[in-house]
Amino acid sequence: MKRTRHTFLLLLVALLFACGSDLRFNREGWKERGDLGQHVNRERMLDDLLDNHRLDGASQAEILELLGAPSGYDRDEMWYLVAVKVMNGDTNEVSNLVLFMDADSAILSHEVRKWHRR
Numbered sequence: 001m002k003r004t005r006h007t008f009l010l011l012l013v014a015l016l017f018a019c020g021s022d023l024r025f026n027r028e029g030w031k032e033r034g035d036l037g038q039h040v041n042r043e044r045m046l047d048d049l050l051d052n053h054r055l056d057g058a059s060q061a062e063i064l065e066l067l068g069a070p071s072g073y074d075r076d077e078m079w080y081l082v083a084v085k086v087m088n089g090d091t092n093e094v095s096n097l098v099l100f101m102d103a104d105s106a107i108l109s110h111e112v113r114k115w116h117r118r
Contacts, residue, residue: 025049031068043083046097046112060105076101082112092117 023029023041025048034040049055053066060078064070070078077100085093094115100108 022047025053027066027068038084039081043095046082055099055110056107058107060101063099063107071096090117
């Protein structure tokens with residue numbers, strides 16, 4: 001009985017840590033949406049994407065193949081909505097992956113841009 005309880009507690013702790021951990025980037029998971037239409041994996045995949053996939057120097061076509069259609073764009077940048085955090089019915093924080101492009105649509109640089117309610 002005591003051994004079973006310890007095993008159960010270890011499994012519970014492992015599960016709790018796994019739920020909040022980062023995910024490896026994959027195209028399907030990046031595009032996946034939850035019930036409310038939000039991208040459910042992007043925030044947890046962002047570190048792996050930035051650490052293990054070449055963004056700077058890639059062509060716009062390569063980025064579209066990797067990440068899919070952007071959330072928005074203008075002539076020299078495009079962005080992907082990463083996360084929206086809501087508290088008490090109000091948007092409290094928005095995170096975007098912003099990719100800056102040159103005149104030939106090659107990616108010059110990127111940044112994660114966060115907006116916080118004050």
